[in-house]
Amino acid sequence: MDSPLQFSDAELGQWDGQAAQTMTEVVASVGDGVRSYYARGRCPRCDHATVAYGVLDSVVLRGSNAGGATWGGGHLEAGWVPGRPVQLQLRCNCDHTHPDGPEGIKGCGAEFNLTTQARQAITP
Numbered sequence: 136m137d138s139p140l141q142f143s144d145a146e147l148g149q150w151d152g153q154a155a156q157t158m159t160e161v162v163a164s165v166g167d168g169v170r171s172y173y174a175r176g177r178c179p180r181c182d183h184a185t186v187a188y189g190v191l192d193s194v195v196l197r198g199s200n201a202g203g204a205t206w207g208g209g210h211l212e213a214g215w216v217p218g219r220p221v222q223l224q225l226r227c228n229c230d231h232t233h234p235d236g237p238e239g240i241k242g243c244g245a246e247f248n249l250t251t252q253a254r255q256a257i258t259p
């Protein structure tokens with residue numbers, strides 16, 4: 136099997152700056168065992184609407200294939216404390232078909248890194 140990541144690996148880092156503008160909603164929540172992220176906006180590469188969400192973990196989830204979807208991931212660095220930035224590594228998850236995109240992967244293949252402040256989950 137060919138490496139499905141080849142396409143986007145060549146462009147790693149290229150879209151980070153633009154993604155900071157086009158991804159309008161980037162949220163990470165940490166607290167009480169809840170560690171999640173949510174990012175919504177437009178893909179910096181194809182300009183289609185894209186959304187990504189998942190669980191923040193202590194490991195980088197980029198390239199994971201849970202549930203057949205590869206949206207990206209986020210991780211908390213060792214020793215992370217509230218107020219510290221959280222790194223998200225996301226992949227375009229738009230609903231459009233991109234014939235030139237990586238095979239078997241949703242979206243156009245663009246990967247981008249975003250940094251956000253985590254807010255603590257509120258305990259009811």
Ligand SMILES: [Zn+2]
Nearest residue numbers: 181183229231
């Ligand atoms: Zn697209």
Ligand SMILES: [Zn+2]
Nearest residue numbers: 178181227243
């Ligand atoms: Zn895209």
